[in-house]
Amino acid sequence: MTLNNGTAASQGPTAGAARKPGYAGTLAAACGAVFVAQVANALPASLNGLFQQDLHTHGSQLTWITAAFMIAVVCFEFTFGVLGDLFGRRRLVVAGTALVAVGSTVAALAPDVRTLWVGAAVNGLGAGAMFPGSLTAATAVTRTARERSQAVALWSGFLSAGAALSPLLGGMFAEVGSWRGSFWVLVGLALVSMVLTATLATESREPEGRKLDVAGQITFALGLILVLFGLVEGPESGWTTLPVVLSLALGLCFLAGFVVVELGAQSPIFDLRLFRNRAFAVSSVVAVVGMLAFLGACFTTSMWLGPVQHQDPLRVAVPFLLLQGPAFVLVPVVSRLLHRVPAAWLLTSGFAAMAVGCLLGARLDVHDPGLGPFVAPTLLIGVGFALTVSSVTAVALDSVPRKLAGMASATTNMLRDLGFALGPVVVGAVALSGAGSAFAASLAGADLPVHQLAAAREIGEA
Template identity: 45%
Template sequence: MSTVANAQAGSRAAVHTPFLTPGTRVATALAVLLAQVGLAIPAVLNGLFQEDLHTTSAQLTWISDAFLVPVTLLELTFGVLGDLFGRKRLLIGGSLLMAIGEGLSVLTPRAGASNTGAISLLWTGQALTGIGAAVIFPTTLAMVAAGTHTVRDRARGIAIWAAALSSGGFVSPLLGGLVTKLHWGGSETAVWRWAFVAVGILALISMAVATLAQNSSAPEGRSLDWGGQITIAVSLFALLFAVIQGSTWGWSNGWVIGGFIAAVLFFALFITAERRSPAPLLRLELFRSRAFSVNSIITVIGMFAFLGTAYTTSIRLSAIQGFSPMKTAIAFVLLQGFALVLMPLTAKVIHSYNPRWALGGGFLLISAGDLWAATRPASDLSIWPIVGPLVLIGIGFAFALSGVTAVAVNTVPGHLAGMASGTTSQLRDFGFTLGPAVIGAIALSRAATDIQNKLAASPAVQSALAAFDKSAPPEVAGAVHSGPLGANAIPGNPLKALAFAALDHAYAMGYVVCGVAALVAAVLAAAGLSGTGHRPLVTEESLAD
């Protein structure tokens, strides 16, 4: 009988962990749902952030990325800490950090003459929440991997974990929509703070439930590896900083160019540090496996495509069309709800068939949905034109997420579960972080160029703008941050009508970019994972060769 346990039997370092207890299953599922709720909650509130805090486009992007950047930087590190000191402690601590971070976010004041202080406090709160999520994502997956010892049990455990993570993606907008709809004595724009209150309460509940989980660890051969942690953190931060700020400062800006150079330099230092370390943060030998290497590339590209799609959809519905948070939430239910509904089917597929079918088919559906959505104009002020595309994307994501997770975890020896979980989580969330950053940069640059060209070519529009006391060509952010550009904002205002059309076309291009990325991921899965079954493709013996 082919089992994960059999492949691990020859490894002296493998640490036996009992089968998952019900308390561990509930605790890991609730915690990863919490982390994903925290990640996704800002997306549905983008329109309210703009109205209440008067954010620029760059500030709006950094609200989400203040959460995502520490997640991306620290997941490998917390994978090590869980192996060394026990994953149950980290699970409890991660939930506590998220509760504290959401509490800080709630204290964000309304913007006065300057919004700098308010935005800075919100960024700080979201960054601390992101650190908590960076603890939770690899810790929960490592606990599932350590407590499942057969292919069937691991497939079921991964499917439940993936369904809980994806469920957080649609629970968060429903939660955001509900609290903003109730108002609770606040103004319509200011009540977004109650959404963070709700997430903080969920974090405290998760912390309490985590006390019921079983502990696991795998300390042999693991160390803090400070050289590896510092170099990879600096490299990723420099890259993300350059990508995010490039759209605002310009790609020829010295700081942006310096960011890209620093990213390459420190990544080279990371490789050097890992080769010399006796207990590396990431064993580079893992990439000798074609399946592991290809799956790593697929994870980054595919998750970029998915969260880029979610970001594009959020901006289209909330900031451009002016939909309420509750109406915007419908889109996120379609995007991420299918992972829960299809959980028995995804578990069966990744257990019974080659994982490349789940991966390739899932990303192919995401690509088709994105390219279909790109043809639906935002001028039709209804959600119905994009319901079909979002259904395709949601079904595709259910299979793709389970597939990339299964390949990553099943292709390494059991005692490297923490490393594999940390690597998979970091690659997934690196792709997630790139999604809003790259799509935002492409869309806003395209929209700004479109507006400037139309202003220069149309004296009639310039005359109309003069009547509105608009004496200079606006930045896209200036056209947007005064409020959503939906139907009620357009009549009689040529500036907003112009911005509406420009942003509609720009974010349609965002769907196209995501669709192409998802298609690339599907092709890589079909071509690069042929022959991949359920056996571990990296063993302790192959690592030593």
């Protein structure tokens, strides 16, 4: 099977004189916006250990910090794509950065983990507007497929740069103050991005045939929230408990209703006809699976070094430079490869590298506090991610007509972020279930006094 993103044969002027007015400013603003959005996403990664110590978290509470952000992103990314097409992508990005500033303020002032969830969710709403808005704004000022692939590669590079530098930023400010200072820095970055977008970016819209799909938004949001709630709470509360079973069952029903609603909608937020395009359909499936694996690996690394080993936040940040850094460093390489190499080769190579990295990571010793063993696994995963993230986006956008670029952008971002949302949830569910089973099995053969054994069983059941 060969995917062809159509850029290899595309020729056209790419010199500055041939570019649309506002190209450089819009691209700079879009890259700055996605950088800030991804900083908001990745910031908790190096701080999970500090959250646990300061806010006394337990079980799935740390998972919910990441999940609250990603659920907000995924649930409303479709509607934000429509709002950008109707009212302007620049306005959408400015509104999104304002929400990130508000959410980061809430997180910085959070007295407990539940307030931190609220801040993460508001940040997720802001990022949910910034991801599709910035990507569509950047591609709207390109003239040729080659320009578009270069813009997508640069945008993807800054997305990864935000994720790579965010843990380092969090670790540095946690060292000189507390984790709260990291969120105040994010407030400042959001305000700067908002000013840059308002002053540099060119406004673009594509309102023809686009309108809000309220029924689709409601059924999708309820379905996804309920399913993810069941997946997060299942390992801790028990997979057969009534709340978990009901949330999973009702969530699947709402998602089925969402499909029915979208098939009959005049202006769907998720046009299922896009999947008639083979290249778009395949890239969508691999986006979900590949990003699930990638962010699952990132979440595992964060939990391994933070809450489990209680390592210094700056040390926790080091593996993330290798996980996320290659996607930024390799921007020029990936940009050239996007219009010279078939997309299937890039995707296959990238996922193969990620798979090998994950297998090597699974063989690491959790009792070893050294960072050296992490170098090879994280670097392989990072290079694999660099080859896949831009390829998936470019294939999706190049395979649909320009008038559907806004919807395709929102759909591609949503599917990528759905994989990101599922990564920590699935990894957390597997880890907590496995830990609970191992703990119970160990108690059966433990030579403990009766009162200590009873206390241990209560802890295991909690």
